[in-house]
Amino acid sequence: MQKGRDFIKAIHRSFFTLHSNTSISQMDQSTRYRYSPTLKWNPxxxxxxxKAYGADHFSRISTALTCPSCYSCIRVNTLKSTSDAVIEKLLEIFKERGMHDVAVQESSTTWEPDNCCKATLKCTGSAESLKAIKSISKCQFPGLDYVVFVKGSGPHAIHYGDNEGKPLKEVIVSRKCAEAVLRGAQVYVPGVLACSAHVERGDAVAVSVAVEQYGPDGGWGVAMTRGTVIQGSQEDPYYFERDGLYIGQATAMMSRAGMFRVTEGVAVDMKERVYRLPSFYDLLEGEIFLQNLPSIITAHALDPQPGERILDMCAAPGGKTTAIASLMKDKGEVVAVDRSHNKVLGIQKLAAEMGLSCITTYKLDALKSVCHGAESDSLPNTCSAEDARTSDLLSTVNDLQLKDGQYPSKAELRKRIRQLKNGPGRNHTAGGRVEKSKGFSPNSFDRVLLDAPCSALGLRPRLFAGEDTIDSLRSNAKYQRRMFDQAVQLVRPGGVIVYSTCTISPGENEALVRYALDKYEFLSLASQHPKIGGPGLTGSCQLSDGFVEEWLKPGEENFVQRFDPSSDLDTIGFFIAKFSVGPKNI
Structure with a gap:
């Protein structure tokens, strides 16, 4: 276990030491064209x-959230390949693509714990020695040898050129587009918000980000119309706000006119990136799945066994569902549900790609998972994509609800009807068939995974967090408790419930555990294997309105796993709790 932890720490050190030390002095030459974002929060x-973490710790978390992890984590589909075979294929692919930052030569490294019980990498040189860390390596944590790490690099200083005293040609992208680019994606047409005048195909352009700003109406937004012309002067929209928000240099793949005329395609090809992480889009399809390390550990915490019946309550996009099925060696039944028709189709597609046959999918709202009557999952209804759109169209017209005391406008209603008539967008799967379930009988599953919808405040990179409020966090917590109540009814006595989120909010994590243990006497926290994350938060927190949020009691903190994005493990923010279910008649 310690060997695996030391390995990730060394990747983290090499990621930042190798590139940051050489970059900072260069980046100081320009206070504008750099990447140094500050995450904005609701006050x-x-x-x-x-109050939960302390000022210093929360500052480190906020900083870590603005950067991607220093490595990509890949889960190998052991039904089709092996870790060694995947590593060999990836090295060959990266060499063919000229990705020398990834496909470096491997050499031996040695590890030695220091006085603080943290591992340090013993190197005889400086930058060259740090390159000795394997660029693609198997995970060293026990039981996770089918997980492969691919090391990235950054932050890099980028020279954008002088342009002979003229303003740089520039493309401004949306915040969500920028977050994807920092993870290795390209800039596609829908992500472009603004562009300099006279940009033609083949021109070099600087890529910056428009992050939401607090407006005079008290809300957050981007006060920029798509298609805005950038003049390169201080009168440009968000000129000063974009200081420190440049994510790389690119080559325009189409003219300025084309970027705002077409609806799809790559707008600019990223040539120099602040963070260099490889893209795995359409790479070794069916053999690998790009997945965060805590998500993989969640499937292990559930400890699924061959022949069992397991429920994944909020299954989309299917990463944990397929991980569970693989751990069961495709023997038994994994029931995956989601309330979105297209997301269920996506789970089906992923299961087929990975060659898994034990996965059964249903369209079902997790809040309606329990069926106490005669009708249950034994009599599912089947509907096509067209049936689903027709049903949604009728419900839109007939089931209008008052929202904030007002009905939707005619324009909003026409837009909704048009979307439903035209079907799903280009990024969604369509045309398949999905079974609808009316729910499941109580005590009908051996294990239940509830990876609950949450505020997602642990995902990274993240460039904005101001839209979340205390009220929205509380609303999430209430929603999660209702889902957990359903999970408790569905699991049999002697079974297991695993609850997980990708947020750093204690109200959606430790407070849920406190609620579960106080309400259900037959539930108890169970040990997790492997145990890689840190302990949970104990005590309580009094909010500004006087409400006291109760967390874990002393002695319970080591039964959960909390992944801190600012820790040496360098993962997303994540939380895992495992419950054993005792006799329900007490």
Missing amino acids: MVEEYFI
């Missing part, structure tokens, strides 16, 4: 997190 949410 009350920021106060809440400072």
